[in-house]
Each structure stands twice: as C-alpha cells, then as structure tokens.
Amino acid sequence: MTLFALFLCFLQIGAFSFGGGLAALPLIQQQVVTLNNWMSMSEFTDLIAIAEMTPGPIAVNSATFVGIHLFGIKGAIVATLGCILPSILFVAALGFLYNKYKKHYLLEGVLAGLRPAVVAMILSAGISIFLIAVFGTELNSFNIYAIIIFLCALYFMAIKKVNPILVLLLSGIIGGGFYIFMGLPI
Template sequence: MELLIRLFIAFLKIGTFSFGGGYAMLPFIQKEIVESNTWISMSEFTDIIGISQMTPGPVAINSATFVGYKVGGIIGSIIATLGVITTSFILITIINKLLSKFKESKVVKAALLGMRPVLIALIIYAFIDLAKEAYVDLKSIIITLIIVVILLSKKVHPILVIVIAAILGVFFYA
C-alpha cells in the first residue's frame, strides 16, 4: 500500500509541476522515476520515450502506465496514471469556468508568452539527457543523420520514420 501511495504522489508531482506537454515533462519524469525513486533505469526510461512515440497517448500518461505496471502491476499502472492526470483534470475543470472571464486579460496573455521560452529549454534539456543514452556508438549517430535527412527532404509520416529507423537498427545491429 505504501508503494502505491508513493507511486501516486510521484506522478501527482509530475502532473502538477509540469507545464507544456509531454516533452517538457521529461526532465520531471526522469527526476522522479529514474533518480529519486529508482523505479527504472535510464536505459528503460529511454525505451519508454521510444515506446511512447509508437503508442497513442501523451508521453506522461504512457510513462505513468508503464512505470506503474512495472512497480505495482495493473493496480500500480492505474494509480500512477490517475496521479499524473489528477491535477490537470482539476485545473481544466476550474479553468473552463474561469476562462471566459479572463481570456482577453493582458496579464494572462503575457504570462503565457513568458512561459513559452522555458518550454523550449525543457525540451532541449530532455533531448540532451536522452541523447546521452541513445547515442551509444557511431551507428546510432548514422541512423539519426539518415532520419534527419529523410525528415528534412520529404514530408514523411512519423510511423514511417519509426519503421525506417527500426529497419536501420536491424541492418546495423543484427
């Protein structure tokens, strides 16, 4: 029971103190589940990010579900997922009621504009942390460069990019 409470509180913190969506949440998720609670390794965290790209749903919810299941089974996955969505659910309910009153407020608009740069910084920070784990050798860098060229030269669907990367992985590592 204590573990489930810790799981709920960890993901409640992630959901409460993260702003800007999945990628901006990555540093918070990593801090809580890899560093503070050591529920998973950095390698597993990197895998979660990859799996989250292939499965429907936000990265925070996918992470909560995966880690919750690993730590506490099906009940753990439910508890962790509820933890990560609780604050958002409450805030959206409240904001929905108040937004019509303040949507034209200069202060609200200014605050939101002020938060945009920090979201980019959080995404860059998450990228650097994930890159340390993902770029293990020259082959992984070559795969990245091939994918970047494909993405910049053609408008390719993300699923196709993942499939191409998987094929390149099999080619280089099998």
Template sequence: MLKNLAKLFFIFLKIGAFTFGGGYAMISLIEVEIVDKQKWLKSEDFVDIIGVVQTIPGALAVNMASFIGYKLFGIPGAISAGLGVITPSFIIILAISILYNQFKNMELVNKFFMGIRPAVVSLIVVAIIKLSNLIEKNVFNVFIFTGSVIGIVLLDIHPIVIILTAAITGYLTESRRGKGHAKH
C-alpha cells in the same frame, strides 16, 4: 506495495501539476524522480520506455506514466501513475473551460503564458541533452539521428513512420551483427 503506489501517484501528480508543454517537457522531470531519486529504473530502461511509448497512440505523458507504473507495480501501478499524471490536467482543463470567457483577454493571463513558453522549451532541450548523453556515439546512431531529423524537418515524414523505420533498421542491423558474431 500500497505505500509505493501512493508515492508513484503523488510523483506523477506533482509532475502533471507543474509541467507545461506536454509529455516531452515532462521527460526530464520523470527521469529525475523515477531514475535518479527513487532508483526504480536504470537510465537505459528509461530510454527504452521513451522509445516504446512513442509508438503507442495517445498522449506521451499518460503513456509514459502508465508504462512506468505497469513496469514497476503491474496493473495497479499503471492505474496509479496514469491517474496521477492526468488528474492535474483534468482539473485545470475543467476550470479553464468554466472560466475561459471571463479571462481570455486578461493581460495577466497572456503574460503568464509568455513566461511559460521559454521555460517549456528549456525543459524539452534538457530532455534532449540528457537523452543524447545516454546514446552511444557511433556511425549507425549518427546515421539514424541525422536521417530522422532530415525525414521529419525537411521531408515532413510523420514521426511514427520515422520511429518504426528506425526500429526496423535497428532490428535488422543488430540481427546481422548477431549472425556475424556467431560465426567467429
């Protein structure tokens, strides 16, 4: 158990240290490490975890790490994964806050961040593509996807409202389907 907790800590430490752009940029990296390499979770469970942690207040990366750690190894797993993912950010933010005034106008620093931005966007796009491949292509899911995009982009509805509405719609739809199947 201790070996797995250490491995979990270092997986999330590595992800936290080398991923810029927040939780969404980390999704594909977490999936590769936890689902593909370690085979600790199935892809379907991973997608469910993403859905659940988006409804919880707080940083997506910390919520994902803690939830995955808890699901795998209970409270010690949640602590191990959570500490792993926040440690690099804590150290980096501390260093930046100490050195910010000295380096804020350096051309090298600005160029560094100009290079990181497109890479972060690509990580998010990869996560979107991978997640979309795990979703069944049917009328209901296309409706939920399209409605969600319209709600967020055009109507400026908060993502939490979209997620909760989709969850309730899914529950009601599946409940009706279940009743319909029970009659046959």
C-alpha cells in the same frame, strides 16, 4: 515503495508538466531515475521509445509503463490516474478562466513567459536522451550508426515532414538490421 508513493509521484509530475507530454520527460526522469531509482537511465530511454511509439500522450504512456514495471496492472492504473488527475482539474478551471480573461494583458504576458521555459525543458530531456543514444548509458562509447539514424530521422521529420510514426518504425527496423545483420548494437 508503495502504490500511494507511486500515485503521489505521478500526481506531482502531472501537476507540473506544463507544455505537453515532452515537457514532462525531465520531471519523469528526475522522479523515476534520479530520486527514486525505480529505473536505470537505459530503462528510462527504452520507456521513452515505447511511450512515443504507442498511441496516446507520452506522459500518460510513461506513467502506465512505470506503473506496470513496479506493480503490474494496479501500478499502471494508479500511476496513470496520478498523472491525469491534475490535468483534468487544471483544464476545467483554466478553461473557464481563459474564456473569461483571454484578452487580459497579464494572461498574455504569463503565456509569453512560459513558452521559452517549456522549450528549454523539452530540449533538456532531448539532450539527455541523445547522449544515451549516441554515447551509451555510461557515456563512454560512440555510436556512429545512432548518429546516422538520428540525422536521417531529423531530416525526414523536420525537412520532409514525414509522419513521425513512419520514421520511428523505419528507424526501429534499420536499428534491428544493424544489430542482426552486422552485429552492431544501436
């Protein structure tokens, strides 16, 4: 494991994370957990929770977190640069091309084809995280309290349109309360 390997890993993630930060989660999971074994799935789930709670894009926050986990501050800088460099280059080039060809039928068709694939990528990552949250890292237990928190959080964000940061904060407090006062791991 080298800083250069970390840079290349997040350069690849940054280059193929179409659809925003959440779409990057399956790619980050594949690289960090499955291929390189830099983190366990449980650690990765914690990474996502922390990256989601902190300001900034989740993919960049995740890169920073993984970099710190592996190499400290140097790793954070290298992983973050790897993650954002493709975006800087792609956005500059695509911004120019989009402004020039935005009404072209082929471009409209490509964008229409990418949208459902991005939704599938986000859903795939969400299912993996949901399974860990509800059934544990070994998928061998069932946590009704995690389901209750999930359903309440989903209701308040999707139906009531409560600020996601507030929902995350309250979910963390409730989970901590279950753990501290009832001895229940969430």
